[in-house]
Structures are given as C-alpha cells and as structure tokens.
Amino acid sequence: MAAWSERLAGVRGVLLDISGVLHDSGEGGGVPIPGSVEALARLKRSQLKVRFCTNESQKSRGDLVGLLRHMGFDISEGEVTAPAPATCLILKERGLRPHLLIHDGIRSEFAQIDTSNPNCVVIADAGESFSYQNMNKAFQVLMELDNPVLISLGKGRYYKETSGLMLDVGAYTKALEYACGIKAEVVGKPAPGYFQSALQEMGVESHEAIMIGDDIVGDVGGAQRCGMRALQVRTGKFRPSDEHHPEVKADGYVDNLAEAVDLLLNRTWSCKRSTYGDWDTSHCVSTKRSLLTSEEPGEQAGASCTVHTAQS
Amino acid sequence: MAAWSERLAGVRGVLLDISGVLHDSGEGGGVPIPGSVEALARLKRSQLKVRFCTNESQKSRGDLVGLLRHMGFDISEGEVTAPAPATCLILKERGLRPHLLIHDGIRSEFAQIDTSNPNCVVIADAGESFSYQNMNKAFQVLMELDNPVLISLGKGRYYKETSGLMLDVGAYTKALEYACGIKAEVVGKPAPGYFQSALQEMGVESHEAIMIGDDIVGDVGGAQRCGMRALQVRTGKFRPSDEHHPEVKADGYVDNLAEAVDLLLNRTWSCKRSTYGDWDTSHCVSTKRSLLTSEEPGEQAGASCTVHTAQS
Numbered sequence: 001m002a003a004w005s006e007r008l009a010g011v012r013g014v015l016l017d018i019s020g021v022l023h024d025s026g027e028g029g030g031v032p033i034p035g036s037v038e039a040l041a042r043l044k045r046s047q048l049k050v051r052f053c054t055n056e057s058q059k060s061r062g063d064l065v066g067l068l069r070h071m072g073f074d075i076s077e078g079e080v081t082a083p084a085p086a087t088c089l090i091l092k093e094r095g096l097r098p099h100l101l102i103h104d105g106i107r108s109e110f111a112q113i114d115t116s117n118p119n120c121v122v123i124a125d126a127g128e129s130f131s132y133q134n135m136n137k138a139f140q141v142l143m144e145l146d147n148p149v150l151i152s153l154g155k156g157r158y159y160k161e162t163s164g165l166m167l168d169v170g171a172y173t174k175a176l177e178y179a180c181g182i183k184a185e186v187v188g189k190p191a192p193g194y195f196q197s198a199l200q201e202m203g204v205e206s207h208e209a210i211m212i213g214d215d216i217v218g219d220v221g222g223a224q225r226c227g228m229r230a231l232q233v234r235t236g237k238f239r240p241s242d243e244h245h246p247e248v249k250a251d252g253y254v255d256n257l258a259e260a261v262d263l264l265l266n267r268t269w270s271c272k273r274s275t276y277g278d279w280d281t282s283h284c285v286s287t288k289r290s291l292l293t294s295e296e297p298g299e300q301a302g303a304s305c306t307v308h309t310a311q312s
Numbered sequence: 313m314a315a316w317s318e319r320l321a322g323v324r325g326v327l328l329d330i331s332g333v334l335h336d337s338g339e340g341g342g343v344p345i346p347g348s349v350e351a352l353a354r355l356k357r358s359q360l361k362v363r364f365c366t367n368e369s370q371k372s373r374g375d376l377v378g379l380l381r382h383m384g385f386d387i388s389e390g391e392v393t394a395p396a397p398a399t400c401l402i403l404k405e406r407g408l409r410p411h412l413l414i415h416d417g418i419r420s421e422f423a424q425i426d427t428s429n430p431n432c433v434v435i436a437d438a439g440e441s442f443s444y445q446n447m448n449k450a451f452q453v454l455m456e457l458d459n460p461v462l463i464s465l466g467k468g469r470y471y472k473e474t475s476g477l478m479l480d481v482g483a484y485t486k487a488l489e490y491a492c493g494i495k496a497e498v499v500g501k502p503a504p505g506y507f508q509s510a511l512q513e514m515g516v517e518s519h520e521a522i523m524i525g526d527d528i529v530g531d532v533g534g535a536q537r538c539g540m541r542a543l544q545v546r547t548g549k550f551r552p553s554d555e556h557h558p559e560v561k562a563d564g565y566v567d568n569l570a571e572a573v574d575l576l577l578n579r580t581w582s583c584k585r586s587t588y589g590d591w592d593t594s595h596c597v598s599t600k601r602s603l604l605t606s607e608e609p610g611e612q613a614g615a616s617c618t619v620h621t622a623q624s
Contacts, residue, residue, distance in 0.1 A: 130444040136479050139470065143477055157491045158451065165455055167448050171487035178486040179469045179479055 004263050007229070007251050011264060013049040013204030015195070015223065016040075018056060018064070018080075019159055020214030020236015021257050022073055025058075026162030029067045033235045035258030037072040043261045044074050051202040052080045053195065053211070055154030055188040055218065057124035057169060058103040061085065081198040083153035083188035084109035087122060090187060096149065098122040101138040101172075103129055120149035123176065123184070125156075125169040135172065142180045150176055154188035156218055160237045189215070190222025199226075210251070212260050214238050221248035231260050316575050319541070319563050323576060325361040325516030327507070327535065328352075330368060330376070330392075331471055332526030332548015333569050334385055337370075338474030341379045345547045347570030349384040355573045356386050363514040364392045365507065365523070367466030367500040367530065369436035369481060370415040373397065393510040395465040395500035396421035399434060402499060408461065410434040413450040413484075415441055432461035435488065435496070437468075437481040447484065454492045462488055466500035468530055472549045501527070502534025511538075522563070524572050526550050533560035543572050 019025050022040065023032045043050055052075060056064050061084070065077045084106050091098060091113055099118035100110060103126050110122075121138045142148040156168035173184045188194050199209055206227035213219025214236030223230040232242060232250040235257070243253055254260045331337050334352065335344045355362055364387060368376050373396070377389045396418050403410060403425055411430035412422060415438045422434075433450045454460040468480035485496045500506050511518055518539035525531020526548030535542040544554060544562040547569070555565055566572045 126444075128444050130447070132438075132440050132442040132479070135442070135483075139479050139483075140476055143470075157493070158455075164452055167444070167451050167487070167491055171447075171451075171491040174490040175479070175483035175487040179483040181469070 004252065005266075008210070008264055010208060011048065011210045011229070012208040013051070013199070013202045013210075014043060014264065015051055015053040015198055015202070015209060015211045015228070016257070017189075017211070017213035017215065017219050017236075018052055018054040018068070020238070021212060021233055022068060022075075023071060024160055024162050024236060029070070030162055032071045032073070033256060035256055039256075039258040039261040041074055042265060046265055048264065049202050049204055050079070051198055053189065053198040054080060054082055055125075055156055055169075057083055057106055057153040057188070058127055059105045060109050063105060081194070081201060083194070084124070086194065086197065087151060087153060087187045088113055090151065091120075091122070096120045096151075098151070099138060099141045100124075101126055101129070101134055102153075103127050119145060120151060121176070122151045122153070123169060123173055124153040126172070127166075130167075130172055135175065139176060139179050142176065142182065148180055148182050150180070150182055150184040152184040152186050152188075154218070155184070155186050155190070156215065158237060160214075165237065189213075189218045190225070192222070192226050195223055195226040195228065199228075210264070212257065216242040216245050216248050216250065220250045224248070224251075233257055233260060316564065317578075320522070320576055320578075322520055323360065323522045323541070324520040325363070325511070325514045325522075326355060326576065327363055327365040327510055327514070327521060327523045327540070328569070329501075329523070329525035329527065329531050329548075330364055330366040330380070332550070333524060333545055334380060334387075335383060336472055336474050336548060341382070342474055344383045344385070345568060347568055351568075351570040351573040353386055354577060358577055360576065361514050361516055362391070363510055365501065365510040366392060366394055367437075367468055367481075369395055369418055369465040369500070370439055371417045372421050375417060393506070393513060395506070396436070398506065398509065399463060399465060399499045400425055402463065403432075403434070408432045408463075410463070411450060411453045412436075413438055413441070413446055414465075415439050431457060432463060433488070434463045434465070435481060435485055436465040438484070439478075442479075442484055447487065451488060451491050454488065454494065460492055460494050462492070462494055462496040464496040464498050464500075466530070467496070467498050467502070468527065470549060472526075477549065501525075501530045502537070504534070504538050507535055507538040507540065511540075522576070524569065528554040528557050528560050528562065532562045536560070536563075545569055545572060 022036045023030050061077050061080050061082045065075055065080060068075050088110065097114045097116060097118050099121045100115060101121060102124040106124060118141055121142055142150060152169060152173040155170035155173055157170050158165045158168050177184055199206055209228045211219055211223030211228050211230040212233060214233050216232055220230040220232050229251040231252045231254055232238060234253060234255050334348045335342045373389050373392050373394045377387055377392060380387050400422065409426045409428060409430050411433045412427060413433060414436040418436060430453055433454055454462060464481060464485040467482035467485055469482050470477045470480050489496055511521055521540045523531055523535035523540050523542040524545060526545050528544055532542040532544050541563040543564045543566055544550060546565060546567050
C-alpha cells in the first residue's frame with residue numbers, strides 16, 4: 001500500500017468536480033461545502049494547474065460561475081469544462097438538429113443551434129422538466145427517426161442537493177434507451193473524450209493529473225480509465241458503500257476538498273480517515289498532530305509531517 | 313415452414329392481451345379495434361377457453377371491464393388476469409408495505425394494503441403521475457432502505473394510445489433500477505409466473521394454449537418461454553420491424569384479432585399478409601377467396617379453405 005506521498009507524486013494538474021465538491025446545489029443556488037472556498041484558494045495559489053470538470057447541465061456555464069463566485073469561489077468561465085458547449089460543437093460538426101429535453105436554465109447555451117425538424121434528441125438534467133409529457137415527446141421524436149440519435153449530457157445516477165439525493169439525467173437516459181431500444185452517446189464524465197478535452201485545456205498529461213470528485217463511477221472510475229489518478233471526497237453524493245464499490249477503487253478517499261488540498265500541497269499527510277481502498281488507517285499514530293495541523297490553514301503551508309501508514 | 317393448420321393444432325385455450333388487441337386506449341377510454349368486438353364474440357361462442365391476460369396498470373380491473381363492456385366486448389372481471397391483484401397477494405405474503413408510484417385510477421386495488429412506513433416501492437404505469445417529484449420520492453424511499461425492493465407491474469416499453477405511442481412503466485422502472493443500482497421484480501407479462509397463473513385460472517396446459525398480443529417481447533416472447541404458442545397482431549403497438557425482431561419470432565403474425573380468430577376457428581386459413589417469421593405469404597394463390605371469406609363473418613363458419621403456404 002503506497003503512502004500518500006507516493007500516491008500523489010508527480011501530480012501537476014488537478015481536475016475538480018464542482019457539485020458535491022465545491023458546493024451542494026439546491027434552493028437559492030445551494031451552499032458551499034465547509035472549507036472548500038479556502039481550499040480552492042490555497043490550491044490556486046500553488047504551483048498546481050487547476051481546471052473544473054463538471055457535468056452540470058441545469059445551469060449555463062456563466063450562471064454556474066456567477067453563483068460560485070457569489071459564494072466566494074475563485075473561478076472563471078474559461079476554467080470550466082462543461083457538457084453543453086461540448087455538445088454544441090458535436091451538433092454543428094454532425095449537422096444534427098436536436099429536440100432539447102433540458103432545463104430552462106441551460107437553454108441559452110443552445111441559442112445558436114438549429115432545432116427545426118429535429119433529427120436527434122439531446123437530454124440533460126432537466127429536473128422538474130422531466131414531466132411525463134416531456135419525456136414522452138422526446139420518446140416520440142426518437143421513435144419517428146430512422147436512425148435515432150440520443151445525446152446525453154452525462155449519465156449520472158443522482159446528485160445531492162441540500163434537500164437530499166436527487167435523480168440525475170442518467171436515470172432518464174436509461175428510460176429512453178430502454179423504451180426505444182437504443183444506446184445514448186454520452187457527452188460529459190465518464191466519457192473518455194470529455195476528460196481528455198479537460199486535460200488538453202489544462203495542458204497536462206493524464207499521468208500527471210488527478211481528478212477530485214464525489215462520484216465513484218463518473219468521476220473516479222472515468223478519470224482512472226483515462227490514465228489519471230482520482231480521489232473521492234466524502235461530501236456531496238458520497239455514500240459509505242462507495243469505498244467498497246465492486247468495480248472502482250479510488251486512489252484515495254478524503255473527507256472533503258480541504259483535506260485533498262492539504263494532501264496535495266503536502267501540508268499534512270493526515271491519515272485519520274483518509275483511506276486507500278478497503279484499508280482503514282484509523283490506527284495511525286500521527287493522527288492527532290496531523291489533524292491539528294490541517295485545522296490551522298494558512299499558517300503551516302509546506303510543513304513537513306511524517307507519513308504513517310498501516311504498512312510503514 | 314408449417315401451415316397454419318399445423319401451427320394451431322391442439323389449441324384448447326386462448327390468452328388475449330387487451331390493450332392493442334381489443335382496443336386502443338386513449339381519451340375517453342379509447343376506441344375498439346375494428347372487428348375485435350365481433351371476433352371476441354365468435355371466439356367465446358367456440359369450444360376454445362378464453363382468458364384475458366393484461367398488464368393494464370392505470371385502471372382497476374372493474375373499471376377496465378366496465379369500459380370494455382361499454383364498447384361492446386363480452387368480458388367479465390373474473391376472466392381477467394391483471395397485475396395489481398397479483399401484486400397485492402405478494403405484498404401480503406411477504407409483509408411488504410409499499411410506497412405506491414401508481415396512477416390514481418388503480419389506487420382502489422391497493423385499498424386493503426398497509427402503506428405506512430414503506431419497506432418497498434411498487435411502480436405501475438402512472439402516466440402523467442410520472443412527474444420528477446414523484447419519481448424522486450420513490451428513488452429516495454429506495455435509497456433509504458437497507459434492502460431495497462422494487463416491484464414493477466409489467467415492464468412494457470411503450471403502448472399505443474389513440475394519440476400515439478406512449479412510454480410505459482418499463483422505462484421508468486429502468487430509470488429507478490439504474491439510479492439505485494438494483495433490479496426490479498416484475499409482476500405481469502413477461503414474468504413466467506404471471507402467464508402460469510393465467511393458464512391455471514383457465515385450466516389449460518401451456519402446450520395447449522396460445523397467446524395473442526401486440527407486444528413482440530412481452531406477449532409473444534414471454535408466452536413462448538412458458539411453452540405456449542403466440543401470435544402477434546399488427547394492431548396496437550405493433551411495428552413492422554417486430555417481424556424481424558432479433559430474438560423473438562412469433563408463431564404467426566396476423567393483421568388483427570379478427571384474423572387470428574378466423575384462423576383459430578378454421579374459418580379461413582388466409583395467408584395474404586399473415587406471415588411466419590420472415591416469410592411473406594403475399595404470393596399465395598388463395599388470397600382473394602380467403603379474404604372474401606373472412607369479410608363475411610358469421611355466414612361461413614366452418615368453411616373449409618385450402619391452406620396455401622410458400623412451401624405447399
């Protein structure tokens with residue numbers, strides 16, 4: 001079992017998921033996850049390159065960034081890889097005219113797209129707009145096409161809002177796939193091309209990059225399949241069973257973005273609850289001192305802490 | 313390729329699907345499919361046993377039968393195998409208290425069921441009640457259970473209403489399965505136990521029975537897996553591609569219930585458009601006479617018509 005120092009060695013770039021890592025979305029835009037505003041600020045002051053890689057498909061990139069900046073996050077539109085702009089490029093390249101099953105909040109992203117006489121369906125996280133009537137209309141459009149094309153912005157199963165877990169677009173995409181007997185094309189995590197775009201935009205090779213997200217499959221599994229490392233945070237949609245997922249094992253599990261940044265910046269290699277796979281490090285002897293260190297941000301940057309692991 | 317006489321030999325009982333075979337549902341209860349009222353009457357006057365085997369889960373058995381009787385169909389509640397009563401038996405046997413994601417029209421079937429403190433979800437064709445809010449509530453109930461149980465009344469992909477094709481419960485069941493990472497238990501076609509119940513209630517062995525339905529997978533494939541024969545009608549949700557389904561091949565394809573009954577009662581073995589698998593019998597020489605015969609119901613019952621097949 002590698003120590004944190006080894007697991008994080010050579011990382012030059014960090015891809016950050018947004019919902020469930022920076023904030024929990026919900027009423028009035030949601031709330032920041034404690035410690036994440038400061039953690040992002042520290043990360044951006046470091047030598048590491050940072051890019052945001054989201055499947056957000058209820059809000060335009062501009063609206064999302066505005067909301068996050070209002071919460072205090074240091075983020076700009078140009079730093080965000082989001083599925084709607086990526087989808088628009090695909091639609092134009094392939095001459096596709098979509099029927100849009102999307103949230104009104106993201107409609108502006110498709111303002112330049114021809115939606116007359118649709119020859120495909122684009123489905124995003126439509127939220128309350130996933131009415132039976134709207135789903136049925138999308139279904140009927142697909143069934144009338146000789147070669148039905150369904151493009152799904154992400155395939156997330158659910159996400160966490162302040163009010164609880166919420167069904168994500170992936171569930172509704174499965175419904176249309178089943179009803180029509182087709183397979184959707186996914187634009188967004190975990191599609192490899194989507195991660196690769198984000199890496200290119202950041203200018204970092206996959207083996208030098210790490211993904212931090214709350215989705216064990218979409219974030220962690222997807223990034224790892226692209227040759228990246230990936231940490232899962234225990235915020236957002238994280239559930240304890242994720243640490244024993246039958247197919248995906250993160251390169252590490254951390255309490256939140258703040259702890260991930262602490263580890264990346266080598267400020268403290270606490271191992272109290274940060275685990276690797278099924279290995280619980282709660283017996284580590286350095287726990288208390290490390291935790292204390294991480295509770296005093298800004299003071300001890302670069303402090304050298306001994307790394308203790310079960311094997312060390 | 314067997315002639316109709318061989319394919320239908322030894323049939324003693326007929327299981328009839330309802331929606332898409334007797335009538336197309338829709339506004340105001342829908343409309344009877346031309347010829348089906350008379351065909352059912354002929355069938356019931358014959359020596360063959362008849363039972364109705366439906367996945368209808370928007371209406372109670374009583375309401376469904378009332379509607380069909382109003383259209384002129386000879387049908388009574390005791391002749392109908394329907395998924396809601398079958399589900400109630402299962403819930404009681406297993407001490408399950410359902411959260412109900414169902415249409416208001418079928419709520420009365422669950423009047424005697426304890427729905428307090430749910431330990432499972434029952435999903436049926438909820439139609440307009442498949443709102444995002446209702447789907448999300450069912451999802452949240454399942455995610456809070458240690459051992460999530462999802463019971464689905466059928467798993468149909470879609471059905472036909474007078475206004476067009478409509479998403480059926482199966483699509484929404486798939487959505488919950490994917491979101492929760494679980495597998496639903498299906499009560500209704502194509503579950504083998506469901507067909508077997510209907511056969512028992514009819515008092516006929518599977519090899520002596522034939523299913524007539526508009527769903528190539530749910531009706532035809534399901535019945536065949538139980539050792540029955542099955543005809544697909546070209547009414548209801550039938551689509552021409554069904555005749556080339558990659559996995560299921562009906563024992564015959566007929567234009568409608570009227571033609572199926574003609575064949576069963578040996579009144580005419582017309583083969584104009586009745587096909588077996590990929591074999592199109594449109595070249596049969598007896599077409600005209602046979603069709604004329606079948607256009608004059610009631611007059612020539614028992615008339616002996618030569619059976620022509622491509623091989624004969």
